[in-house]
Amino acid sequence: xxxxxxxxxxxxxxxxxxxxxxxxxxxxxxxxxxxxxxxxxxxxxxxxxxxxxxxxxxxxxxxxxxxxxxxxxxxxxxxxxxxxxxxxxxxxxxxxxxxxxxxxxxx
Numbered sequence: 069x070x071x072x073x074x075x076x077x078x079x080x081x082x083x084x085x086x087x088x089x090x091x092x093x094x095x096x097x098x099x100x101x102x103x104x105x106x107x108x109x110x111x112x113x114x115x116x117x118x119x120x121x122x123x124x125x126x127x128x129x130x131x132x133x134x135x136x137x138x139x140x141x142x143x144x145x146x147x148x149x150x151x152x153x154x155x156x157x158x159x160x161x162x163x164x165x166x167x168x169x170x171x172x173x174x175x
Contacts, residue, residue, distance in 0.1 A: 133164065
C-alpha cells in the first residue's frame with residue numbers, strides 16, 4: 069500500500085495456501101535487488117515474495133516445518149554468520165533460524 073494525492077492505494081503481492089500468521093520485510097537475499105517480503109503460517113512454510121524485473125511478484129518457499137508457524141522476525145541472532153537471519157516458531161514448540169543463501173554473503 070502506498071499513498072498518493074488521492075489517498076492510500078494497495079497492491080496484491082501474493083498468497084499462501086493457508087492462513088498467514090507472520091510477516092517480515094528485509095534485504096536478506098543478495099540475489100534479489102532491494103528488500104524481500106516473507107510470510108509464514110498454517111501452510112507450515114516460510115515464503116519469500118519479491119518483485120521480478122517485469123514488475124510481477126515471485127513467491128518461493130524458503131523453509132518448510134512439520135507444523136503450522138506463527139511468528140516471523142528478522143535479526144542478527146547468530147554471531148557466527150554475517151548479517152541477519154529469519155527466526156520463526158509455531159505449534160510444534162520449535163524455534164528455527166533460517167539462513168539466507170550462503171554465496172555473496174553480506175559482511
